[in-house]
Amino acid sequence: MKILIIGTGYVGATTAMVFAEIGWQVTGLDIDAGKIQRLRQGRLHFHEPGLEDMIAKHVKSSRLQFTTDKETAIKEHDVIFLCVGTPSLPDGSADLRYIGQAAKDIGRSMKGYKLIVTKSTVPVGTQEQIKKWIAAAQQEAIPFDVASNPEFLREGKAVEDALRPDRIVIGTDSQRATEQLQRLYSSFVCPWIITKPRTAELIKYASNSFLATKISYMNELAKLCDELEVNVKEIAEGMGLDPRIGSSFLQAGLGYGGSCFPKDVSELVMTSRKHHVNLRILEGVIEVNRTQYTYLLDKARLRLGGFAGKNITVLGLAFKPDTDDIREAPAIRIIDQLLLEQANVQLFDPIAALPGHASYRAVKVCSSAEEALRGSEAIILCTEWPEFGQLDWKKAKRLLRQPNFFDGRNMLDAKRMRGIGYYYQGIGGDH
Numbered sequence: 514m515k516i517l518i519i520g521t522g523y524v525g526a527t528t529a530m531v532f533a534e535i536g537w538q539v540t541g542l543d544i545d546a547g548k549i550q551r552l553r554q555g556r557l558h559f560h561e562p563g564l565e566d567m568i569a570k571h572v573k574s575s576r577l578q579f580t581t582d583k584e585t586a587i588k589e590h591d592v593i594f595l596c597v598g599t600p601s602l603p604d605g606s607a608d609l610r611y612i613g614q615a616a617k618d619i620g621r622s623m624k625g626y627k628l629i630v631t632k633s634t635v636p637v638g639t640q641e642q643i644k645k646w647i648a649a650a651q652q653e654a655i656p657f658d659v660a661s662n663p664e665f666l667r668e669g670k671a672v673e674d675a676l677r678p679d680r681i682v683i684g685t686d687s688q689r690a691t692e693q694l695q696r697l698y699s700s701f702v703c704p705w706i707i708t709k710p711r712t713a714e715l716i717k718y719a720s721n722s723f724l725a726t727k728i729s730y731m732n733e734l735a736k737l738c739d740e741l742e743v744n745v746k747e748i749a750e751g752m753g754l755d756p757r758i759g760s761s762f763l764q765a766g767l768g769y770g771g772s773c774f775p776k777d778v779s780e781l782v783m784t785s786r787k788h789h790v791n792l793r794i795l796e797g798v799i800e801v802n803r804t805q806y807t808y809l810l811d812k813a814r815l816r817l818g819g820f821a822g823k824n825i826t827v828l829g830l831a832f833k834p835d836t837d838d839i840r841e842a843p844a845i846r847i848i849d850q851l852l853l854e855q856a857n858v859q860l861f862d863p864i865a866a867l868p869g870h871a872s873y874r875a876v877k878v879c880s881s882a883e884e885a886l887r888g889s890e891a892i893i894l895c896t897e898w899p900e901f902g903q904l905d906w907k908k909a910k911r912l913l914r915q916p917n918f919f920d921g922r923n924m925l926d927a928k929r930m931r932g933i934g935y936y937y938q939g940i941g942g943d944h
């Protein structure tokens with residue numbers, strides 16, 4: 514079986530690598546010629562630890578190829594994975610235009626049987642719609658199957674997660690599709706769920722929304738912890754030891770960002786509304802997250818007596834460490850607010866860059882944490898890059914105008930920071 518991957522972003526590039534790694538012949542297709550040009554040279558257009566080397570290895574051995582020629586690629590491949598983006602529309606529901614376009618391209622170009630597998634996160638019922646798009650675009654009726662195979666990888670850990678998934682979910686009505694996918698993934702040892710298309714689609718949204726719920730719950734609890742002078746990190750530790758709760762996703766902070774949680778929770782709420790079901794918990798999860806970043810800003814504003822004219826250091830821009838992805842990053846909201854209140858923003862992130870908008874011209878983008886700390890009146894840590902934990906904060910204090918530290922990820926040790934003379938505040942994590 515020859516595999517075609519449509520869309521070579523985080524999920525597409527990682528999926529292409531995985532299938533090449535387990536011995537299949539793979540082609541990656543994208544409409545963005547610049548991305549394809551880089552990938553052909555074994556270079557990635559985003560930061561993902563370990564992925565570039567693996568891609569380069571398989572490009573060199575010709576097991577992995579890249580193209581922009583959709584017509585030929587669709588004709589020549591038996592199994593086609595859809596890995597295009599499904600961003601949010603303004604009302605919060607998923608924008609299926611890229612899925613629709615890819616489905617129509619497949620319908621137009623296919624000359625024989627194809628299995629189309631959706632890895633993109635798509636709303637419940639999309640598989641039925643994909644079938645309609647493909648069939649409507651065909652010049653003559655050619656058989657095909659569609660399966661849902663949601664992806665659960667995390668950015669920053671994509672290689673590890675995709676090579677060792679904790680489950681494989683397949684949603685299809687076709688026995689032929691199930692057997693083909695079982696062959697494709699035969700070298701993976703993990704639980705399988707083979708189910709109805711709608712179930713597979715909902716498992717993905719339900720998983721992301723549940724993880725987001727854990728985070729918003731801890732973020733609300735963190736505010737109570739501040740009032741009670743209790744450390745939320747200890748609460749998380751005490752809760753997490755119960756295997757029914759689990760220790761992951763209990764870190765309070767500036768709220769969840771990234772290209773998936775915000776859009777997927779919104780989409781699930783929109784789907785539920787369409788079906789006249791009120792997912793009140795998820796509406797609360799969204800609301801807590803929407804305003805979470807303001808909690809730390811309020812503390813900083815109060816301490817400084819306003820931001821106007823103050824030098825504020827923002828440490829970290831990416832929505833989490835080990836990625837250069839800034840989609841829905843809380844740091845961006847914080848910078849926007851600081852600029853609105855006329856602060857002088859000094860930013861450092863090890864790899865992520867600000868968008869090219871004119872509104873960010875006022876930000877001083879620094880090439881080291883030390884440079885960003887010089888003359889600072891308050892530090893706001895937005896991303897828990899390990900190097901911020903390793904910095905010599907005693908020495909760094911000499912660079913500052915005022916040692917005010919607002920830790921948006923509860924990363925540093927409150928007692929130690931106060932011991933070396935910082936005014937230190939976290940989010941429920943500094944008691």
Ligand SMILES: NC(=O)C1=CN([C@@H]2O[C@H](COP(=O)(O)OP(=O)(O)OC[C@H]3O[C@@H](n4cnc5c(N)ncnc54)[C@H](O)[C@@H]3O)[C@@H](O)[C@H]2O)C=CC1
Pocket residue numbers: 519520521522523524525542543544545548596597598599611614615632633634635664665666667668772773
């Ligand atoms: N980023 C992540 O960590 C994860 C993402 N997902 C889901 O996977 C999907 C893809 O996400 P990302 O990889 O982050 O998106 P992305 O935005 O990084 O990549 C999508 C790619 O598809 C290409 N594309 C769009 N239309 C195309 C077409 N008609 N033909 C060929 N290429 C086309 C774009 O040029 C882009 O390179 C989304 O539905 C997302 O929710 C699921 C799990 C993890």
Ligand SMILES: O=C(O)[C@H]1O[C@H](OP(=O)(O)OP(=O)(O)OC[C@H]2O[C@@H](n3ccc(=O)[nH]c3=O)[C@H](O)[C@@H]2O)[C@H](O)[C@@H](O)[C@@H]1O
Pocket residue numbers: 634664665666667668669721724728761762763764765766767768769770771772773774832833
């Ligand atoms: O569907 C997706 O795209 C993916 O979304 C998330 O992966 P990702 O967005 O890469 O990042 P996470 O590690 O889940 O973090 C998301 C956000 O939550 C925040 N977070 C995470 C954990 C925590 O305890 N507290 C917390 O605030 C992070 O800082 C980050 O902003 C899921 O973890 C993946 O399983 C899923 O495949």
